[in-house]
Amino acid sequence: MSEHGTQSRRQLFARTGALGVSIAFAGNLTELFAGTAAAQTMGHSGYGPLLPDPNGLLDLPKGFRYRVLSREGDRLRSGEGKVPSNHDGMTALPGRHGRVHLVRNHENRHNGRIGVPTVDGLTYDPAGKGGCTALTLDPHGEVLSERVGIAGTAVNCAGGPTPWGTWLTCEETEDKAGTNGYTKDHGFIFEVDPADPHRSGAVPLTAMGRFQHEAIAVDPRTGVVYETEDAFEKPFGLFYRFLPRHPRGGPGSLRAGGRLQAMRVPGVPDLSSIQETGTSFDGIEWVDVPDPLAAETPIRFQDFGRRGITHAQKLEGCYWGGHSVYFVSSFARSAEGSAGDHYGQIWRYDPGRRRLTLVIVFGPDTDVQLPGDSPDNICLAPSGGLMVCEDGEGAQHVYGVTRRGEVYAVARNAQNIGTPEDPEWGEFAGVTFSPDGRTMYVNCYNPGTTFAVRGPWRG
Template sequence: MERRDFLRVAVVGGAAAAFGGASWGTAFAASAQPGPSPYGAVLAPDANGIRLPLGFTSRVIARTGQKVPGTDYFWHPAPDGGACFADDAGWIYVSNSEVPLVGGVGAVKFDAAGRVVGAYRTLSGTNVNCAGGATPWGTWLSCEEIDYGRVFETDPWNRKSAVARPAMGRFKHEACAADADHGYVYLTEDTPDGCFYRFRPTTWGDLSSGTLEVLKAADSLTEGPVTWGRVPDPDGFPIVTRKQVPGAKRFDGGEGCYYAAGTCWFTTKGDNRVWAYNANDSTISLTYDDSLVPPGTATLTGVDNVTRTTGGDLFVAEDGGDMEIAIITRDGVVAPFLRVEGQASSEITGPAFSPDGRRLYFSSQRGSAGTVFGGITYEVSGPFRA
């Protein structure tokens, strides 16, 4: 038996026991195991080609190259990372565009009933804007996934011009997550030898200056205490940021990132893992690792963007895989929540919940066409559990 399969088998009993009846606070230290979804199995594809559990419905919000219905804004190519922001009369969904030279961010505005009432661009002229993260003060951080990429702070309402935030580091950015409890913004790096960073602004709410740090630990560490080291030159030149601090831990292709309740979850695509950084005691652990489930049972592959419900369930989008958004429940069960059919050359991006938690937005970046000009952005409505 190969070591990978041996690990899958050996962990099942212990991990399943650790999750059984456990609270989320203790459960996330073990690796989630396949099991039944609290929403039940996905059904046959609906008219939009989305397989959903009973009680859920989907609708298309926007298509690349076409006007968002009821607006004059042409939806951008390759829609990627996204987030929702509460508005006085509804909410706004922002979405990155992962293409060179144009890049940027688009937004769709909804009224209280969920009707589209506007769409517009909030950032242009940037490069390969992949993921990012929302701030507690109501801005969207859009990240460039290129060497020496930048973080741009954008206004979802388009009332203020976007501003580059070089103090947050120049590297191949993926996602970020704001931790108001401790005063940090965490950042992932999408390279096979990438790092996990945190940025502490000089003044919380102002990202123009601060200290960039990198997580330090043995590369083999999957559970235990970690430390942090200051990155001397956040501009990454002539030495790239990930190579400036001795002892920086390597992560295999950092992807999505989300903070809530003292924990920052982040994903690494090279090894199909969902990590948890406990900010209260500065430890890391694995929430999900597909090498630690029984052979042939992995329901989550190609881990990418991640978001969370107010009730504590994680929703993880797949880059490839079965084109699913999987749920990792607060009790440590991983299962498909939805599946997109007929779009095998695409990836799922930008999952984000409306402020009331009743609608989930996401995109198929390349759609059925399999190109950056085939992107489709969806909304799923239904009885999401609190």
């Protein structure tokens, strides 16, 4: 997850009373789902209203049910310690004999509530409280095991799965050794093998860069890894690609190194200046990063030559679909240094054509209870649509988005961590689906809770 400005759009609307009544998307949502077979059958507008959960955990539509797989503070089944707090990015990977491996990030900072327990052979920096835990589920969805996947990392926000069945977990920090008590530099990507975490260990993939990582997506044809940077202050983050030395991939292959490059859109120093959907740029350039380890200077401050480099505020979610990579800018605010204002963008980069296209713009005329404020984690649903975790203020939902732009609520967090007079709800994160598409897994960030949701999913 991420840091917000002092005034969100919801807070502003609450004071002015200017509540919208309809969703406002601009752009071609069909393009988001190109290449997915289910897109041809998609078009429903939801599963009905959300029903209050008598247990006060998760509100769902009629016909849906949930199971709590894990909660922060409980004991890990491995006996390694407690389930850590701050549940964040997550993926579901197929295992043997119909099993499912869930790999879950914990975005703990140095002062996190419940850190990931340190385990011999799986700990990078004993002072780090972040990391991943791995759950293995049987074909019926029962938890078989829950253990540490990696420990001693910091601010593990998002990441992404690899085509070879591992998870790349990303540190969203640039803290160096000696900062906040850390004994090693942070800001790296680590590979986690959920079937046997000791096979992957706790080895930073240093060639992939040291910066405030958010998410990744792998081109399954070429092995190129795309990376987003969620930098909190200007100059804002960059969009990267990593050209691995061993492009065929495989567990551990990224340790062999490669080239890290940053995207340059000719004539566009800041993506927030582009406001009209469908705008495309051909001839996208990729520039070698001068110092991927950022030994002296953070990458986004480094000298990329007289033509500069392209920045964007709040680069977060990233996924591969069809023949392209899609990435999310959660918002941009000119008051914070961006060239323009928006409440969320989705960009598409087609590497075959070297073309970048602005596909979707969220808001600003969006109902404040709908996902027009800071879209964050994002995944493709079995129906071919999108599932979006909104990273904003107020009530917290998982929303579905059809290719026609219809938005419907899938889940609402019912765990009030505020007071009856001033309620507050933790955001959702890590939405993902089981390999067979029958179960949606999603995290509540605070209190850390992992849900499995089943029901009449279409597609």
